[in-house]
Every structure is written in C-alpha cells, then in structure tokens.
Amino acid sequence: xxxxxxxxxxxxxxxVLFTLIPFNAHAESAxxxxxxxxxxxxxxxxxxxSGEKLNRLVLPGENFKGCKPCKWxxxxxxxxxxxxxxxxxAFEEIKKFGQKSSxxxxxxxxxxxxxxxxxxxxxMKRLNEQAMRYxxxxxxxxxxxxxxxxxxxxxxxxxxYLNETTKGGEQISAFNSFFDRYxxxxxxEKARPLGGGQASIDTLVSNGNKVFLVTYHVASFTGEKTxxxxxxxxxxxHIFQSVLSNEVGYKNGMPISLWEGSAVLFGAGIAxxxxxxxxxxxxxxxxxxxxxxxxxxxxxxEADAIKLLIEAENPLTGLGTSAGYNVGPxxxxxxxxxxGVEKFISLVSATGTAKSFDEALQQSIGITKEDLYRAAAPxxxxxYQRVQKVFRG
Numbered sequence: 371x372x373x374x375x376x377x378x379x380x381x382x383x384x385x386v387l388f389t390l391i392p393f394n395a396h397a398e399s400a401x402x403x404x405x406x407x408x409x410x411x412x413x414x415x416x417x418x419x420s421g422e423k424l425n426r427l428v429l430p431g432e433n434f435k436g437c438k439p440c441k442w443x444x445x446x447x448x449x450x451x452x453x454x455x456x457x458x459x460a461f462e463e464i465k466k467f468g469q470k471s472s473x474x475x476x477x478x479x480x481x482x483x484x485x486x487x488x489x490x491x492x493x494m495k496r497l498n499e500q501a502m503r504y505x506x507x508x509x510x511x512x513x514x515x516x517x518x519x520x521x522x523x524x525x526x527x528x529x530x531y532l533n534e535t536t537k538g539g540e541q542i543s544a545f546n547s548f549f550d551r552y553x554x555x556x557x558x559e560k561a562r563p564l565g566g567g568q569a570s571i572d573t574l575v576s577n578g579n580k581v582f583l584v585t586y587h588v589a590s591f592t593g594e595k596t597x598x599x600x601x602x603x604x605x606x607x608h609i610f611q612s613v614l615s616n617e618v619g620y621k622n623g624m625p626i627s628l629w630e631g632s633a634v635l636f637g638a639g640i641a642x643x644x645x646x647x648x649x650x651x652x653x654x655x656x657x658x659x660x661x662x663x664x665x666x667x668x669x670x671x672e673a674d675a676i677k678l679l680i681e682a683e684n685p686l687t688g689l690g691t692s693a694g695y696n697v698g699p700x701x702x703x704x705x706x707x708x709x710g711v712e713k714f715i716s717l718v719s720a721t722g723t724a725k726s727f728d729e730a731l732q733q734s735i736g737i738t739k740e741d742l743y744r745a746a747a748p749x750x751x752x753x754y755q756r757v758q759k760v761f762r763g
Contacts, residue, residue: 426442476506520532567605
C-alpha cells in the first residue's frame with residue numbers, strides 16, 4: 371500500500387485482493403449459528419446486515435466441509451479470555467468512547483454511480499454513517515461530507531462526481547488502475563472481498579465551500595458480502611485525523627504507523643460488534659505483512675519489535691508502508707489500552723503544532739517515542755509471533 375505523496379493530506383486505502391486457498395481447520399457443524407473456530411491462515415470474512423445486527427458467515431472447515439451451505443451468525447462463541455488482555459482492553463476502550471457518539475448525522479451528499487450493487491449501497495451508507503457519528507463530536511465541524519462510490523462500469527458519471535471538487539479529479543487515474551485490475555479478475559477471485567477508498571478535506575469547484583471528500587472504488591460485481599466492512603470507518607477516521615492535526619500529513623516526521631495504523635485499528639474497532647471479529651480482522655491485516663515480508667523481518671526479541679516500529683514510521687519504503695498499515699495497529703492498540711481513546715485524540719491534535727512525533731507524544735501523553743516503543747514492544751512481539759506461527763503453519 372502507498373500514499374499519494376510524502377506530505378499528502380489525503381489518505382489512501384488501497385484494494386487488497388486475496389486468493390482462495392484451502393485451509394486445515396476444525397469443521398463446524400452445519401447446524402451451528404455461532405462462530406467457534408480460531409483464526410487460520412487463509413480466512414477471509416463475509417459480512418451482511420440482518421435487520422439491525424451485523425452478521426458474519428460462519429467459517430467452514432477445509433474445502434467447506436461441514437458447511438453446506440455456510441450459516442450466518444451475529445454471535446461469536448469465543449470468550450474474552452481467548453484473546454490477549456491488551457486486545458480486549460483496547461476494544462473495550464474503543465467501544466466505550468463510541469457510547470458518546472452523536473445522535474445526529476452530519477450533512478452527507480451521497481454519489482453512487484448506477485453500477486454499484488443495491489445491497490452494497492445500503493451497507494456502505496450504514497457503515498459510513500456509523501463512523502461519522504462516532505467521530506462527529508470530536509471533529510466538531512459543520513462541514514458536509516461528499517461521498518463518491520464508483521465501479522469499473524461507472525463511465526462518465528464517476529468523473530462527473532469527482533470533478534465537482536478541487537482534488538477529486540486527481541483521483542481518476544488511480545480509480546482507472548483499480549478498475550483495470552477488477553476487470554481482469556478470475557471468476558473465483560470475485561468471491562473475495564475487495565475495494566478501497568480515499569479521504570481528504572476538499573473544496574467544491576462550484577462555490578469554494580469546504581467539504582469532507584470520501585471516495586471508494588469497488589467492482590461492478592461487488593456486493594455487500596464481498597466488500598471490506600472495515601473500510602468506511604478507516605476512511606472516516608482519516609477525516610478525523612486531518613481535521614484535528616491541521617492536515618499535517620507526513621510533515622515534521624509524522625509516521626505512517628500513526629495515520630494508517632490507527633485508521634486500520636478504528637476501522638475494525640468501530641465496525642465490528644464483538645472482540646472475536648475485531649481480533650480476526652487485525653490478525654488478518656498482520657497476515658498481509660507476513661505474506662509479503664516474512665523473510666525480510668526478524669522478530670525474535672523486543673529489540674526486533676522496536677526496530678520494526680521505527681521502520682513503520684517511513685512512508686517512502688515498501689516495508690515501512692506495509693508495517694505502518696499492518697503493525698501500526700498493534701502500537702496504537704497498546705496505547706489505547708493503556709491510556710484510552712481520549713489520550714489518543716489529544717496525540718492526534720498535538721501533531722498539528724508539534725515539531726516531531728516525539729514532541730507530540732510528550733505534549734499529549736507525557737512519554738517519549740522511545741518510551742512508547744519500549745513499552746509496546748512486548749505486545750507487538752507477542753502478537754506478531756502468534757500470527758506468524760499461524761502463517762508458517
């Protein structure tokens with residue numbers, strides 16, 4: 371994954387495509403409606419709404435044995451004690467802060483091209499609104515949102531929507547690159563989740579008024595069950611970051627782990643309804659780093675963990691970017707478990723005026739970057755090694 375530029379204020383979440391590979395796991399009973407199986411290497415997750423409840427497809431055993439058809443559930447049978455206490459605490463803190471969510475929505479202009487599947491349109495509205503409510507009181511702005519969703523069959527309607535803002539038209543080439551990929555996917559790949567988005571503070575061409583622009587690219591065949599349900603909260607979190615940080619981006623050495631790592635964290639924390647699904651999503655994210663960089667990263671000691679956290683500051687290297695997205699969530703999961711969401715918010719706010727990430731940490735939380743990395747290293751190491759063990763089989 372990469373950002374548009376070193377100091378961009380627009381944050382980009384790039385599509386991730388997965389291949390379907392059989393896995394070995396305990397098969398669940400075809401009659402069950404509760405997920406009981408642990409995270410495995412090749413898991414991916416299909417979600418849908420049933421009334422007011424988020425449902426996930428119960429994961430089958432190898433080659434879908436014991437699951438014909440797979441059942442849907444809103445419950446996860448794993449208890450909190452099945453997960454690291456830091457992970458449980460961070461999830462609880464994220465949800466506790468969510469209890470302060472705004473009862474009202476900001477003004478939203480929805481722009482779905484005609485090629486977007488109807489069930490996906492409904493789900494995306496719900497997921498975006500959930501995240502907008504979550505951050506509305508913190509952002510404390512009357513600025514409206516402009517949401518644009520396009521597919522490979524959007525044609526001129528997508529360009530029309532994007533060209534209505536100053537920065538939107540700059541995204542057209544990136545959209546087209548993704549659409550080229552979607553058109554070439556094999557039939558079996560189309561059953562996997564895909565899609566991505568970008569968020570920025572923008573202005574309308576027509577009158578110069580400020581808007582929060584949030585754009586998404588999906589495929590014309592993407593429905594509710596094949597969309598990344600964590601993406602909308604991820605993108606709206608970028609709006610929160612941009613507003614509170616005065617769009618500092620990567621100026622003053624602000625790390626990619628802060629912007630992308632915490633967006634991944636809140637993408638899962640806001641959207642998921644139980645700690646099991648939240649944990650699975652974060653584990654799956656870390657699996658992406660291992661898929662591309664397992665042989666490049668040594669992770670045996672806490673010193674190794676600190677080294678990787680330092681690498682995750684850099685948006686200009688492949689490993690740095692990947693670690694920022696995929697290991698960064700662990701760093702800020704530890705921070706939120708220790709200090710709470712309010713302190714995290716104060717950190718983001720401090721980046722707007724601080725001369726460095728280290729200074730922002732000292733102003734907001736009272737610790738140095740070295741202190742943070744040293745304290746979080748045991749959790750990062752433990753989490754990395756746990757998922758690495760699954761990855762290596």
